[in-house]
Amino acid sequence: MLSKATIKFINTLNKKKFRQKYNIFAAEGDKICTEILKSNKIKIHSIYALEDWLAKNKPLLKPFLTKTTVITERELKSISFLSTPNKVMILLEKQAPNLDNKLINENLSLILNNIQDPGNLGTIWRIADWFDIKHVFCSPNCVDLYNNKVIQSSMGAFLRVPAQEVEIAELLETHSDVPVYGATLGGKNIFKTNLTKNGFIIIGNESRGIEANLLPQIDHQIAIPQNGNAESLNASVATGIICAAFRNLN
Template sequence: MISKNQLKLIHALEQKKQRKKNGLFLVQGEKNVGELFNSDFTVKQLFATSSYINKNSRALNEFGLVSLTIEATEDELKKAGTLISNNSVLAVVECKIMPLPQIQKDELILVLDQVGDPGNLGTIIRVADWYGIKHIICSPDCADFYNPKVIAASMGSFARVQVSHTDLSEYLSQQSMAIYGAFLEGENIHKANLNKSAFIVMGSESHGISPEIEKFISHKMTIPSFGGAESLNVAMATGIIVDNFKR
């Protein structure tokens, strides 16, 4: 059973300021919680149905989570969580301090400028994981990595991709590798000479890359259009651009 105090904490963690204050965030659903088992995240508490506990008893034992697991009903989990489909398990997890990465040989790092939609950030994390990109650097006004919607949209990839929030001007000013940026008036990416080691900057759908960050871009690129659509979703555009780099 989920106590009133536990329920209060779970609901509080839907808010960014409470996640920051408590140093905790929520992971919901069987798929995403399962990704925690082999990650370096620290689970503080697990709320799960009896059927989930029985089904995953070996894993719970193996990863030392039995003593942290509290049995709950499906109705309790639905009331506690933010996902309509979450009816089996919810975890309260310790936030990590993500160090800023130093780019390595043959590495791509995604840089996100003002990508505020949690669903887009979660999908971009999933795209990065698919293409083996380990690091994403976000501006402070991007969606919070620990937002429940970001974690849900990443479909478990949050456990393998390191996401940091920092001042992009300061970070990019210290880099010597090529910095590519997505612009409507950039070079056709199909014809561009793309480096194996590079930063790829993506801006918000509504404003694009901000002028403060544009001055650090060494290569402007665009995805050519063959139809009548006005624009692409930033997560979709990120996937297309990364695919061209990997090819």
């Protein structure tokens, strides 16, 4: 049974302001929530689930019984951020990601600049997870990493790939030995570029590109050759192609 106060509290989590205030964010649905219970990597604040889901996942839920509330479909609908609520919502505690300077220096990191669409940002996080990109950094003008749609479309990547909001210029200055690649329309064909095993890969906004003040910090401007007529590729599709090239062509 859910109190009105709880419903109101959860509803506020659709705003960044309140996710920051309470240091909490939400994940929903059978698949992601089962993964959360198994992962043991993130602190669970509370679990709200339908009776049949709780019954099905009893062994996994054992350590969290005091944090679990049985709810009805109607109650789930009142707290869910999905258009089609799916059995369970887990609230999670935000925690500072583990940044590993050795990995930043020796492996690949993605830097996202002004990515506004939550579906794109989540999909990019998932791409990082697929290609074992070690960190995702976001400029402050990106959509919030803990936005519900970002979390849902990351498909569990938030459990595995550390991601953080940073001032990009400062990050690059702190790691000045790491090569910086940036995706630009006028860049060199990525399939004909020597790609290093380590580096920062900057992805900019789909229509506006990488912000002008960052361009001087880019060592290698790269681009995906266009054969047809579309004006641009979707930001997450472009990121997928670039990450695939880095992981397979060097």
